[in-house]
Amino acid sequence: MINKEHLLTDVEVARFIVNGYHIVEPDLPEGLNEGIARQLDELESNPGAAITDVVPDLWQVLEHPALRGVLVSLLGPDYEVLSPRHWHCKPPGSDHMQWHQDGTNNRATRIDHFLGLYYPRDVTAEMGPTIIVPGTQFRNAPTDRMATYTNIRRQVPLVVKAGTVALTHYDLWHGTAANRSGVKRHMVKFHFQRTQENSEPTWNHDPEELNRPHDWNLRDRAEDVNNILTFGNPLGVSQSDHYKERAIRRKCWNSLMGG
């Protein structure tokens, strides 16, 4: 059983659907992040999916209630940690990584799986942070072209403190900056998946939360599900573009509600 205090609110679930990411900062035992970073520093080759065998302390991160609460909220209580796992080390001097999507770019109308990016060491802007573009998860992208794009308006570098886990939609556009520091940047990537359909919300749901009327004046300042799903516009696109993903957002929400 998960303590309800760790479950997401309606607004947080709606924001994940719209923005395509959610940041968790679990209160991990003292020394855990440093210990994991040290073990990763010393690895001579990449163990791929066996990273959790080589560094079993990673399970303490995966099992932390703050992370589990978000996973239960978005994927249901029976979610699984899939076997694809990967350690991404950016050593000093390593170049940027071009924009891409890990998924197949299919404008999915369900939230059935997504990634968790865990950073055991503080990541500064110079250390080659992962860079995400909120709101791009429902965009059909020409993969070859997107690799040539440079900075994108409203991109977000994941400049984070040690222990942060960024949960990102599988189709969210992302890349990395170059590492211009003298420090190794570590990230361990996990893949989480739903195993059961929802028959009801699995987060801290309040039915009253759904009754707020539309308010065109709120736009990106909306603080309730209806207005966030309708008006949230993290990319700042025009209305003729924006309307195309509203239906997808609604379908994602309805399937999470168990409809």
Ligand SMILES: O=C(O)CCC(=O)C(=O)O
């Ligand atoms: O190393 C990173 O920050 C990102 C890695 C990445 O983009 C990927 O694995 O798809």
